[in-house]
Amino acid sequence: MEPGGDRQQLQRLGREAAEYYRSHEIPQRLEEALNTLFLLRPTDLYGDLANYFSKFAKAPVICKLVGRKVLDGVGRPTLEVEIYCIIKNYEKRICSTVISSHSQILENALPEATEADEKERNDSVNTAVEWVNESLNAMLRDLKPTDQCNIDKILSEYFIRKVEEKKEIQKEGEEESTLSLPSCVPSATGLPEGKKATTIGKKVPGAETTIPPAEPIESVLCGSLAIGGTSLAIAKAGATISDIPLYLYIALLKRNQDSPKEMTMPLPMVTLLNCGKFSPGKLKLMKEVMLIPPVQLSLKQSIERALDIQREMMKLLEPTCKGQPSPQLADRKKGSARSTGKKVLPAAMKRISHLGCLITGCDNLEQPLLLLQTACNNIGLELGTDMYLAINCAAHELIDYHKGKYEILTGTFRSPDEIVDMYVELINKFPSIIALVDPLRKEDRKQWNNICCALGSKCFLIAEDAATSISKLIPDQDINLPQCSGIVLKYINQTKVSDLIELTGLLDGQRHITILGSPDGESSDDSLVDLAVGLGAKFIKLGGLSRGERVTKYNRLLAIEEELAKNRTLRFEASLEFINFAEETQPEQLFDLLPLPKQD
Structure with missing residues (x-):
């Protein structure tokens, strides 16, 4: 039979089938489906018919x-x-x-712990x-x-x-233990004079x-x-x-299915040094020294630049050959960097921390900063222009409750008021530092207010330890935090996606910046990156450029940026915005770090 005859036969059979189903009161949608057969070529029949009926399949x-x-x-x-x-x-x-x-x-923990x-x-x-x-x-x-x-x-x-259920079990256990106590147990008032119970x-x-x-x-x-x-x-x-990427799905959930026309990428906080409390050396204050790229760089350029700095830093820390001293750090004050010998250098360690960065020991606050400054100068970069710094102080790990002070160096203590003055001096000396993470305990709210007024217009003052329980931050539509520029959110425990959406919405409305951060026990799952992009986080804190579970996330960042650029939905920030807490009645001041890059 000729091809035209096949088509005529199909059309005839389609009409007969439609007439049959119409007479037997088959749903209208089936009749419409059969009528579409008249327009199909025999080779397209089965595929198009399957596609048509798939529209009416039950939702997954x-x-x-x-x-x-x-x-x-x-x-x-x-x-x-x-x-x-x-x-x-x-x-x-x-x-x-x-x-x-x-x-x-747990660093250097006892076996029992x-x-x-x-x-x-x-x-x-x-x-x-x-x-x-x-x-x-x-x-x-x-x-x-x-x-x-x-x-x-x-x-x-x-x-x-x-x-x-847990509270009920604990309550029953406490009642049973109370009933089982012998009557001769002395009360709290029976303690010897001067022997009072203490609370951490x-x-x-x-x-x-x-x-x-x-x-x-x-x-x-x-x-x-x-x-x-x-x-x-x-x-x-x-x-x-x-059938959409997770970051776009999260963005749609946050915007109530309103598709964003443009999306920005979070700036990475790349950890290069771990020189805090549990590393060798006297310095305890700086748990992490991190790099923040300027806003006009792409992520690919930013990571390549950070890798260049990391390689140069390794050269500064490691001896060039056996028996030969390492290259020396520049000591701009004394002008005798190469004559000071190994005393200027932090102790190099040949191991990578769980954060994916080099562990090194320092003896004062300036050593790690001078190390980075020298590494940048050696490869033709300038701190404060081509790259910026962030310090994770982890102050809550340094407090000595007996003295009521922070131990910033071994045997060197500062009160909460004194440590604020120390930060002001440090930022004035190293203006390339644009973020301090956990500079104080969350309980030192007065000092948080002081440091925000003193430094809020120069750098970001970030709370991380204060934001470990996301569920406690959002019950009353108010954020239970000390005064700060923003917080680090971690997806752990009972945190839900809806919690992150709700909390970041509150943070956006209260001038706080959002940072998505990796916990210590990180996995190879890269969903955190999609969450950060979809929620519109300003920064993402992933650790260093080593260890597979962290590099996987940097690779996901690169893939998302490439996809957004290809779809022409990638937008760059014009500048970084700091808050002048000292002038609350005036509009927020902008501190332009770098201009918007030119677009092709």
Whole structure:
């Protein structure tokens, strides 16, 4: 039969079928589908027919959650969550996510503390796996993975129930222990004179200075990883089902499905040196020395520049050959950099920290800064123009509650007021420092106000330790933080995607900048980068340019930037904006670091 005859026969059969189904009251959509056959070539028939009917297929729903114990980047156990959905009547694995461990790396810890930490972590991960495979698996079955808000609400209610259950168990345990106490136990008033119970963070006998006591450490509910891991896995599944990148999916959730016309990339805070409390040398104050690129550089240019500085820094720290001293740092004050011998140099260490950077020891505040300054000068770069600095002070790790002071160097202490003056002097001497992370404890609110007024117009003053519990920051639409420029958010424990969206919305409206940061126990999952881009974070703090779990995230940053540039939706910031806290009644002052780069 001729090709034209095939077409005529198909048309005739289509009309007969349509007439038959019309007489038998088949739904109108099926009739419309059959009528489209008249326009099809025989070779297109099956594919186009399948595509047409796929529009009316049932939306994908969750059919199974799988939780399992895996290892993070430093070999500690953590949680992986897999999502399976029913798509066109078939069960299909959609995605998985690995959530980072909440606990910090214990440096130089006693064996007992390390053993207790490992047991606590194992118990938490095992409980989280049980929650995912049993309770959450049953609760979320048949729900749409694109319904993030509703699923996060269910997760939140489940977590609250678990918290209440734990409180009831603790209450019963306390009542039983009280009833079992013998009547001859002396009361608190029976303690010998002068022997009073002490509480961590409160003034103790012999304390030199009265300081605000430390806020109680928030306990982490065993198994809470299941909440954060499941919420993030659901977001990834929703993005996969919607056939869009996770960063765009997060942006749509934050903007109520209003697609952004342009998106900016967060500036990376690249850690180059770890020279804090647990490293060799007298210096305790600077836990991390980080690089921040200027706004006009692309991420690719920024990372290449940071790598150049890192390579030059290694040359300065490592001897060129056996028995020969290392190249010396420039000492601009004395003008005798090369005659001061090894005394000027920090002690070089041939190991990389869990943060992905070089561990080195320094004996004063200026040594690491001079090291970076020399490295930049040697390769033709200038600090304060071609690259900027940020310091993670981690002041909460340095406080001596007996003295009421911070131990900035071994045996050298500063009161909260004195340390503010020290920061002012340091920034005036090194104006290339544009961010201080945790310069004070969160309890020293008076000093936070003082340092914001003194330095707020010159650099960012960031709270990281104060923002470890995201759920406590948002209950009353008010952020329980000391006065600061912004905060570092970490996706850990019971944090949910909806929490991040809500909190970053509040931060945007209150002049705070948002920084997404990696925890100590980082995994190879790169979802944190998509969260940072989708939420519009100003900075992202990933650690150094070593260790696979951290380099993976830098590679994801590069891939997203390339994709946005290709789609012509990439926008560069015109400048970095600081807040002049000393002039609250006046509009915010802008401090233009670098102009907007020219576009091709």
